[in-house]
Amino acid sequence: VGDSADFDSETQSICPFCGVGCQVSLKVKDGRVKYVEGLNGPANEGRLCVKGRFGFDYIHHPHRLTRPLIRREDAPPKGLNVDPGNVSTHFREATWDEALDFAAHGMTRLAQAHGGKTVAGFGSAKCTNEEAYLFQKLIREGFGHNNVDHCTRLCHASSVSALIENVGSGAVTATFNEIENADVAIVIGANPVENHPVAATYFKQFTKRGGKLIVMDPRGVGLRRFASHMLQFRPGADVSMLNAIMATIVEENLYDQQYIEAFTENWEAEKAHLADFSPEKMAPICGIEAEVLRDVARTFAGARSAMIFWGMGVSQHVHGTDNSRCLISLALMTGQIGRPGTGLHPLRGQNNVQGASDAGLIPMFLPDYQSVSDDNVRKAFTDVWGSGDFSNEKGLTVTEIVDDIHAGNTRAMYIQGENPAMSDPDVDHAREAFARLEHLVVQDIFLTETANFADVILPASALYEKSGTVSNTNRQVQMVRPAVAPPGDARQDWAVTVDLARRIGLNWTYTHPREIFAEMALNMKSLDNITWERLEVETVTYPSLSPTDPGQAVVFGDGFPRSRGRARFTPASIIAPNEAPDADYPMILTTGRQLEHWHTGSMTRRSAVLDAVEPEANASLHPATLRDLGVEPGAMLRLTTRRGSIEIMARADRAVSPDMVFVPFAYVEAAANILTNPAVDPYGKIPEFKFAAVKVEPATAI
Numbered sequence: 001v002g003d004s005a006d007f008d009s010e011t012q013s014i015c016p017f018c019g020v021g022c023q024v025s026l027k028v029k030d031g032r033v034k035y036v037e038g039l040n041g042p043a044n045e046g047r048l049c050v051k052g053r054f055g056f057d058y059i060h061h062p063h064r065l066t067r068p069l070i071r072r073e074d075a076p077p078k079g080l081n082v083d084p085g086n087v088s089t090h091f092r093e094a095t096w097d098e099a100l101d102f103a104a105h106g107m108t109r110l111a112q113a114h115g116g117k118t119v120a121g122f123g124s125a126k127c128t129n130e131e132a133y134l135f136q137k138l139i140r141e142g143f144g145h146n147n148v149d150h151c152t153r154l155c156h157a158s159s160v161s162a163l164i165e166n167v168g169s170g171a172v173t174a175t176f177n178e179i180e181n182a183d184v185a186i187v188i189g190a191n192p193v194e195n196h197p198v199a200a201t202y203f204k205q206f207t208k209r210g211g212k213l214i215v216m217d218p219r220g221v222g223l224r225r226f227a228s229h230m231l232q233f234r235p236g237a238d239v240s241m242l243n244a245i246m247a248t249i250v251e252e253n254l255y256d257q258q259y260i261e262a263f264t265e266n267w268e269a270e271k272a273h274l275a276d277f278s279p280e281k282m283a284p285i286c287g288i289e290a291e292v293l294r295d296v297a298r299t300f301a302g303a304r305s306a307m308i309f310w311g312m313g314v315s316q317h318v319h320g321t322d323n324s325r326c327l328i329s330l331a332l333m334t335g336q337i338g339r340p341g342t343g344l345h346p347l348r349g350q351n352n353v354q355g356a357s358d359a360g361l362i363p364m365f366l367p368d369y370q371s372v373s374d375d376n377v378r379k380a381f382t383d384v385w386g387s388g389d390f391s392n393e394k395g396l397t398v399t400e401i402v403d404d405i406h407a408g409n410t411r412a413m414y415i416q417g418e419n420p421a422m423s424d425p426d427v428d429h430a431r432e433a434f435a436r437l438e439h440l441v442v443q444d445i446f447l448t449e450t451a452n453f454a455d456v457i458l459p460a461s462a463l464y465e466k467s468g469t470v471s472n473t474n475r476q477v478q479m480v481r482p483a484v485a486p487p488g489d490a491r492q493d494w495a496v497t498v499d500l501a502r503r504i505g506l507n508w509t510y511t512h513p514r515e516i517f518a519e520m521a522l523n524m525k526s527l528d529n530i531t532w533e534r535l536e537v538e539t540v541t542y543p544s545l546s547p548t549d550p551g552q553a554v555v556f557g558d559g560f561p562r563s564r565g566r567a568r569f570t571p572a573s574i575i576a577p578n579e580a581p582d583a584d585y586p587m588i589l590t591t592g593r594q595l596e597h598w599h600t601g602s603m604t605r606r607s608a609v610l611d612a613v614e615p616e617a618n619a620s621l622h623p624a625t626l627r628d629l630g631v632e633p634g635a636m637l638r639l640t641t642r643r644g645s646i647e648i649m650a651r652a653d654r655a656v657s658p659d660m661v662f663v664p665f666a667y668v669e670a671a672a673n674i675l676t677n678p679a680v681d682p683y684g685k686i687p688e689f690k691f692a693a694v695k696v697e698p699a700t701a702i
């Protein structure tokens with residue numbers, strides 16, 4: 001490691017991976033980050049996981065894009081066919097002026113010929129708040145509509161939809177660190193040991209001091225060793241299980257009548273609805289014994305203070321919004337919200353998915369979740385922007401834009417720091433769409449699978465090369481600072497977006513992210529009392545009640561930002577997964593992340609340590625299932641759904657139930673999303689990544 005004298009500089013910044021938002025110190029020698037150390041940030045107190053500690057060297061990988069690129073006229077047809085180590089077969093280098101002119105002209109030409117809606121945008125939860133704000137502004141101001149989205153659509157859109165509907169705000173009601181004030185915590189549909197590892201350390205500490213941890217997941221995830229109750233329920237049976245727990249609370253009079261009367265509405269409807277969901281009736285549906293459901297109900301309702309954490313196992317279903325509605329109702333009926341050690345916490349995935357959503361990178365909302373359909377809201381923004389009005393219609397989501405390309409309406413896209421050619425469900429359908437685009441501008445740090453389809457590629461910066469702010473799962477706004485310069489001619493994303501905006505005719509004059517942050521604060525109440533200058537010296541949790549208030553770790557103690565200050569019970573009924581296993585596809589496919597690899601793998605698979613630990617794609621199955629298939633761990637399997645097939649190595653894992661197969665989605669050579677079902681939740685429009693009917697067979701049998 002060495003001491004500080006061994007490094008040329010040390011820079012404080014934020015880990016670029018998950019939503020925990022660990023503060024890091026970056027030790028730099030000869031223009032390269034050599035070592036990363038955890039700092040005493042509010043979310044990590046010096047801790048880091050393997051990704052934050054060792055997964056930094058991707059920023060120096062030889063595949064980094066260093067020059068703007070334009071597709072060669074003699075390039076082969078668009079497809080997933082570019083070698084990221086040798087892009088010259090498909091692209092030629094260009095100057096920034098030529099590439100930006102080309103990018104802007106392609107978009108404006110199509111917009112003028114066919115209307116502004118011809119051009120859609122995907123921004124990024126990997127970029128800063130300021131970059132996300134500029135991106136949505138460019139689409140809205142430049143092209144007059146709201147067809148702009150980002151990966152929140154693929155992770156917690158249904159959670160946000162239920163939270164806005166029922167408590168009036170899409171963010172967490174309490175930081176995860178509040179677990180230290182709780183007696184009981186539920187963790188459902190989340191695997192924090194792998195996906196939010198530093199948050200998981202707080203959960204483990206909570207159990208060490210006697211806290212009761214109730215883990216609910218179809219997979220026996222890593223926290224099971226620490227759980228007082230482990231409910232390995234049937235995949236897709238969330239609503240039946242949660243309603244049975246709430247039905248017990250009603251039946252045994254364990255609810256908090258005083259809280260319900262003071263702070264909620266629609267209780268009588270919820271209570272009547274739950275009468276149909278007794279634990280005895282639900283047990284065969286969810287696969288958990290009635291007495292266990294009753295015990296969990298008594299444990300949660302009887303706690304002095306209790307919290308609920310959830311992940312994408314809850315949200316990525318066609319009934320994802322209903323799942324979250326149940327969790328919200330459970331907290332409301334027991335009064336487990338608004339006090340220290342209580343609350344609702346959807347564990348946000350990407351390092352800045354909270355901030356990018358707050359900044360308006362969503363087709364139905366402007367910054368701070370203000371509706372695009374509200375004339376006064378739009379006017380407040382156009383007054384600040386000095387521009388004309390834009391559409392009051394909600395825009396298209398990620399998967400709707402892909403369908404809109406196939407329908408021949410969307411003809412051009414600007415994609416910044418997202419990799420939908422790996423992350424979208426039924427990804428072959430998405431790849432075909434990107435190949436059809438007449439003009440695709442991709443701004444990224446690597447030649448991602450999506451960049452394979454680009455007409456022009458703009459080389460961008462990694463987080464450790466840029467200035468700006470990010471907001472973590474705790475609503476904590478933190479400053480990121482450049483430790484090293486971007487390679488070659490690569491530039492910071494905000495600066496590229498500004499130059500592109502000018503070329504499509506917008507009068508943008510920003511010269512530094514602090515100016516963008518100041519503009520955001522004009523129309524974002526969540527940023528009241530938070531300034532760039534404050535963030536240079538401290539982390540601030542929003543809402544902050546005064547210029548010296550570090551922010552509110554727990555919110556809604558005195559009511560909710562809804563009519564009459566009341567939260568709402570919205571009853572949820574059982575909705576089956578979109579496709580059920582049958583004779584042709586008898587098993588259940590579920591997808592997710594691994595500890596070592598981040599999302600589509602573009603960064604972590606280029607990190608030497610992480611790639612050495614998890615070098616190959618693998619599918620996890622129960623050892624008994626592998627025995628039934630007649631294969632050993634390490635053998636190749638063929639997985640087939642109604643969308644397509646992949647071949648992938650088998651891994652034995654007792655945590656996976658015998659009727660399931662788990663596939664991480666980081667590996668292009670065995671892309672899990674070739675298999676996934678694009679059916680979406682009707683409210684959050686999130687795809688059902690967590691449930692598809694699949695056939696599993698030895699690859700050699702084909």
Ligand code: SF4
Pocket residue numbers: 015016017018019020021022044047048049050051052053196197198199
């Ligand atoms: Fe980074 Fe998340 Fe690990 Fe912290 S827990 S080091 S933010 S990946």
